[in-house]
């Protein structure tokens with residue numbers, strides 16, 4: 001059963017000003033899949049997500065969601081087309097409280113979770129719903145950043161290093177959440193340096209180096225490829 | 236006659252009232268400036284001209300079309316808001332993302348053109364605009380005589396300021412505005428039409444200035460330069476309150492208005508500079524302003 005990919009990226013090039021950062025990136029995600037992008041610092045993982053979202057405007061190539069070309073859309077139309085973004089820096093707003101942060105992104109389809117469901121999944125966000133967004137701990141802010149896109153009914157979620165700098169128990173908790181989302185059939189593009197974490201959820205891996213995709217393999221091959229990965233990732 | 240610090244109390248209360256009236260205009264105008272600056276990062280030098288346009292719109296609506304004050308309170312802001320939307324779409328929006336100096340120069344140029352044009356058409360002298368009959372006259376409060384129109388202006392400005400503050404702090408639109416003020420790109424990446432939000436904000440800010448202009452018409456005369464006289468003080472108010480701080484703009488507007496009034500009583504020589512002295516001190520001690528967030 002090789003259905004057409006939900007999100008399809010072909011020959012993506014992207015630039016920060018004059019500096020050419022992505023060189024012909026190809027990427028496919030099928031519906032319900034969790035795909036993890038690996039690569040060492042500066043490989044271009046965040047840039048790939050930003051280029052797909054359209055936050056980075058200088059880009060060429062093909063980005064299609066359910067066959068619909070995203071490249072020509074203005075930035076706000078990309079979310080409306082069904083992409084949800086959880087940025088590396090989390091992007092929690094200081095001038096909004098937790099509940100305002102949660103409900104900020106407009107819903108794009110009716111398949112999203114209700115606020116009640118989200119608060120059941122993240123009880124600590126419910127307890128702190130009236131606190132200023134940036135008063136939360138790093139882990140809570142990460143949960144909030146994830147929760148925020150679950151409400152919108154986005155078809156594909158782009159998740160940039162959700163475990164970065166967090167304590168092991170929080171990483172564990174975020175892992176549980178991702179497993180839960182997977183069960184619900186969510187499609188996820190995950191950027192992660194911690195591949196022991198990614199192993200729990202990833203159906204497939206892409207390996208990135210210097211702005212190029214250098215390899216791609218199914219999740220169960222991760223253990224067999226450890227040596228190779230350690231070399232490329234330098235960890 | 237009773238006195239406070241050797242000042243007759245009626246004179247004192249009179250100056251406090253004048254201070255409150257002036258403060259009402261400082262607050263309404265600096266509020267719009269702060270909202271526009273916060274989101275668009277544009278120092279809107281046309282704000283005084285938009286205030287003047289509001290007053291002239293009321294004047295022309297009355298004298299050309301016989302449209303009364305109450306309708307002008309609605310129509311003048313609408314007209315000026317639409318003009319501002321056109322300005323934002325055709326000119327200002329091209330300057331986003333580059334040095335804020337360009338936005339300042341553009342709006343400064345627009346202000347000069349508007350004021351020049353109105354001076355050419357109507358002359359520099361002020362035109363009288365009568366307060367509506369429902370608000371003419373005054374009441375004796377016992378300790379002072381209060382012209383009803385002035386009381387109305389203070390109350391109306393409070394309602395306008397609190398209403399705008401509630402719109403920004405308590406509504407969904409306000410949440411978009413606050414979030415976009417922090418990180419417009421991310422808000423747009425979440426699917427909010429931020430370019431439209433910027434246009435609306437500029438239009439609303441200008442409409443607010445025009446509304447203040449209509450309120451001002453019966454108090455100060457309607458003249459081409461009424462805005463440019465005021466706008467410099469209003470900039471000082473915004474700086475004291477903290478650039479981009481909504482609450483700061485409102486509170487500082489009233490406080491500095493009253494302070495100016497009190498200075499007129501106790502040390503009249505300093506009354507025209509007291510706001511700028513406060514500004515200088517605040518800039519030295521707390522550069523982000525009294526209500527601004529230190530970065």
Ligand SMILES: Nc1ncnc2c1ncn2[C@@H]1O[C@H](COP(=O)(O)OP(=O)(O)OP(=O)(O)O)[C@@H](O)[C@H]1O
Pocket residue numbers: 016019021039040041042043044045046047048088
């Ligand atoms: N705003 C920017 N302007 C110019 N160059 C940038 C900018 N952001 C990133 N780069 C460069 O683009 C390249 C890819 O960066 P990117 O942030 O995509 O890496 P990454 O794989 O996400 O790394 P990390 O694991 O550290 O998050 C790097 O060489 C980086 O220096």
Ligand SMILES: [Mg+2]
Pocket residue numbers: 045046047088160
């Ligand atoms: Mg990154």
